[in-house]
Amino acid sequence: MTPIFRLLATLTLGAAALPAASARAAGDFDAKVPPDFQLVVADQRQQLQVAFAASGEQKKLPFKVKFADFRGGPAILEAFRGGALDLAIVGDAPPVQAHVSGYPLPIVGAKLTDAPTYRYALKPGSDIRKLGDLRGKKIAYAEGTAVQPFVLATLQKAGLTKKDVTLVPLRIVDFTDAVRTGEVDIAPMNEPPFSRYLTSFKKDGAQALDLGAQEGLPRNLNYLYASQTSLRDPVRTAAIAAFVRHWAKAVQWTEANPEAWIKAYYVKSQNLPADVGATVHASQGKSSFPALSAVVPRQQHIIDLIHAAGEIPKRLEAKEEFDFRFDQIGAQAAKSDL
Missing domain, CATH: 3.40.190.10 (Periplasmic binding protein-like II)
Structure with a gap:
């Protein structure tokens, strides 16, 4: 627990x-x-x-x-x-x-x-292209919020468990800075923070997991x-x-x-x-x-x-x-x- x-x-x-x-x-x-x-x-x-x-x-x-x-x-x-x-x-x-x-x-x-509940924002330079690439990565996590079951569903879809990744506990308001600076490799974000991240930090290499790679995740x-x-x-x-x-x-x-x-x-x-x-x-x-x-x-x-x-x-x-x-x-x- x-x-x-x-x-x-x-x-x-x-x-x-x-x-x-x-x-x-x-x-x-x-x-x-x-x-x-x-x-x-x-x-x-x-x-x-x-x-x-x-x-x-x-x-x-x-x-x-x-x-x-x-x-x-x-x-x-x-x-x-x-x-x-x-x-x-x-x-x-x-x-x-x-x-x-x-x-x-x-x-x-x-x-x-x-x-989908969230889109996945990636740190600049990330090599994540599909859910299976999450193995060994650091994922922004917030218990007691909708992020929790969404990330768990993501791991289940990818055939992974919590032991295969590092869940980094953060406040939701800190997700943007965490993924921007590389504190985490990937962060689930809703709107408008997701689009704000991509537009505000485009010059720094902000990117996102392709929507197609999220097929089958919770609505x-x-x-x-x-x-x-x-x-x-x-x-x-x-x-x-x-x-x-x-x-x-x-x-x-x-x-x-x-x-x-x-x-x-x-x-x-x-x-x-x-x-x-x-x-x-x-x-x-x-x-x-x-x-x-x-x-x-x-x-x-x-x-x-x-x-x-x-x-x-x-x-x-x-x-x-x-x-x-x-x-x-x-x-x-x-x-x-x-």
Whole structure:
């Protein structure tokens, strides 16, 4: 078991067990949310905040939303523990981290895309051309984030184990410098850091693993997960359900209005040139909003992958990480007009 998950496992002592999601009552989300109510949502790289503002979905919400920007699941989990958040957007590993910690944060929304979770950035001068070339290399790694299962899936695809490589524990915000300076040979990056690395350090030899070499690696899966305290409150639960619905519509707007989204997010928020922003946007793929029950097998695979690598103390049940009162909320919103 790795250090962060060993620590999280010790925190489960005396912690309330995660209630079986299937035992939860079907929700009706009909509580009235007062206009002065505020929902606090953890964002990453301002993507939610800009999408809600640019699409106009924030104005449609009958309450206030405060966005707080974070980098990665571990920091978000700590903010939840401190009672600072109602809701957060994360990848597929943070719900596992929360589950192991004994501080469950039930999943209430899911977004799946047909693009890979990460692209692999290579250090200048790297000779890596295929996944099999990773043997003996140093790979940037961040436990408790979506990087963790993505790298483990990469090793599995390449027929390698953790013993065949060196996993270098880093904060996600340090991946760019680590691969640029050669501290690591390869780093999984999402956008826009991936494209920013290639453009900003092109003269220094920045390069990337060909997308074709990543064929078969996991597609990007994002979750909205929520505080159990908030989910016990009928008003906050109703607000969270409304947020999930409008999240689906905001994402659909970004894909239906690429020029406006590129300008609002990639250019104005992330300071990328418009042509780079357009390339990044095109690489993100098409989003869908599956029912929560439909992604349980994918989440179980993630859990089993991390467990098989010895990074969590026992096998967990993925279905326990979902609040199935929200099973169809995002899926139905994506198919309708709000």
